[in-house]
Amino acid sequence: MKKLLLLTAALGLTGLGVARVISNVYDLRFVRADANSDSSVSLDEFITSQTGLTRVVDAKHRFNLADTDASGGLSITEFRNSRGGVKGGRAVRYEAFQLADANHDGFLTLQEYADTEPKNRAGRLLANTFARRDKDSDGKLSLREFGVLVIPR
Numbered sequence: 001m002k003k004l005l006l007l008t009a010a011l012g013l014t015g016l017g018v019a020r021v022i023s024n025v026y027d028l029r030f031v032r033a034d035a036n037s038d039s040s041v042s043l044d045e046f047i048t049s050q051t052g053l054t055r056v057v058d059a060k061h062r063f064n065l066a067d068t069d070a071s072g073g074l075s076i077t078e079f080r081n082s083r084g085g086v087k088g089g090r091a092v093r094y095e096a097f098q099l100a101d102a103n104h105d106g107f108l109t110l111q112e113y114a115d116t117e118p119k120n121r122a123g124r125l126l127a128n129t130f131a132r133r134d135k136d137s138d139g140k141l142s143l144r145e146f147g148v149l150v151i152p153r
């Protein structure tokens with residue numbers, strides 16, 4: 001917070017351009033997100049830096065878009081270019097399913113399903129939604145149960 005105040009004061013005095021101001025704002029966010037200070041924001045660091053209202057699948061979706069060289073980490077340039085990883089919007093339903101299906105078996109367990117709901121939604125509420133969607137009560141969600149229209153070939 002102190003850093004931010006100092007920056008604001010400095011900008012007020014020197015009257016730097018708008019583009020510079022924005023890039024500095026992202027740089028501060030970058031430093032905060034980069035928990036292990038290796039000058040790269042990993043997917044885990046990126047997800048952790050998002051608010052509780054964020055769905056992990058959306059964070060993954062935006063992270064993948066921002067990681068233009070597909071290195072698995074965001075450089076400060078990639079972070080700036082993606083405006084701090086806010087560009088890219090939300091994952092559509094089918095993509096959300098794929099991103100959440102960590103073991104790629106075509107089904108979502110409750111744990112995997114949690115990534116398709118806001119980060120701060122946990123416990124009973126999450127379990128209830130899951131149970132309602134799990135029509136055949138086999139403890140996992142198929143694409144169809146998740147609400148993806150499956151067209152038979």
Ligand SMILES: [Ca+2]
Nearest residue numbers: 034038040041
């Ligand atoms: Ca890092």
Ligand SMILES: [Ca+2]
Nearest residue numbers: 101103105107
């Ligand atoms: Ca799975």
Ligand SMILES: [Ca+2]
Nearest residue numbers: 134138140141
């Ligand atoms: Ca099921």
